[in-house]
Amino acid sequence: MIVITGGSGFIGHHLCNFLSEQGKQVRIFDIAPPPMGTKAEFVRVSVLDPLRLQKLFVGADAIVHLAALIDVQASVADPFSDFQVNAGGTLNVLEAARRANVPKVAFASSAAVYGNPEEIPVTEEHKTDPLSPYGASKLAAERFVLLYSRLYGMKNTVLRMFNVYGRGQNPLSPYSGVIKKFCEAISEGKQPIIYGDGEQTRDFVHVDDVANAFSLALESGGCDTPLNIGSGKETPILDLLEKMCSLSGKTSNPKFLSGLKGEIKRSCADISLAKRKIGYYPKVSLEGGLKEIVAGR
Ligand SMILES: NC(=O)c1ccc[n+]([C@@H]2O[C@H](COP(=O)([O-])OP(=O)(O)OC[C@H]3O[C@@H](n4cnc5c(N)ncnc54)[C@H](O)[C@@H]3O)[C@@H](O)[C@H]2O)c1
8 A cells, every 4th residue: 555645735646546547555644635536545644743644654565755835935934834844744754654664755855955056957966055945844854765764774765856737736836837827828818927037947847757756766676866857858938838829829928027036047857867766757748748738638
């Protein structure tokens, strides 16, 4: 049985369905119920409740730890809550897993640990220099995940995800909310908003590729370094808008507002280590993934 903390969220419910379709038994541990149609059993429990976690983890073969507060701006306003859930919650999950004899934890880290990359594409050897409490908490958490492998022989993995997008994503997500917002503006004939000059780049990776990456991580014997999970392609925000317009058969005249404070200029993952270590090869092209979103599927 595989436990997915945060399994009711965007990545979590896709991952649940992906693993269930492979015939795996999946259980969601979350404080919120999953969306309708998620193929998994749901247990309402917080990662801030270590004793209950330990009891509930007994018998699990592996844990995918996704539960987190993902709002970067909120982490600046309330770093304590962010640290409590994202770093403290991870330590609770690890300690409960160890005590319940669960051998594997696959952890959802983030490209936010790099801060503003000095070199593109970013390899895992790039220095870590988070720009927010969210990034700092993720960095602390991933150190603990790898430490538990070293101390207790667990077969843990850390996946540093870039900008995950796909069906059912939250328009407020700091990662790929822009796709949903562009989609809404284009279909409603409104002006899409671009912060800055639109030349800033991101690495958009489809949620199905991310689900596959977690599945590969669980099948692996663990990995002693974090792994970048992206598409390996760098996309300027203006190109993203252009692609979405052409897929919708519409034109748009974006409104440019001043750039967001602390926003990084360029982002793109070097994914060669994940290819080598766990056999991760992203399959969904940006055009293919956007087509699905534009069509509302
Ligand atoms: N979406 C991305 O592009 C992206 C990129 C890098 C990393 N990540 C990481 O991937 C993970 C999943 O992201 P997502 O986009 O699906 O986010 P999401 O907000 O959709 O899902 C997070 C889930 O965690 C749950 N949760 C929050 N606090 C909890 C608690 N105390 N106990 C139990 N559950 C709790 C929420 O209810 C939610 O269902 C997060 O750890 C996030 O930091 C996401």
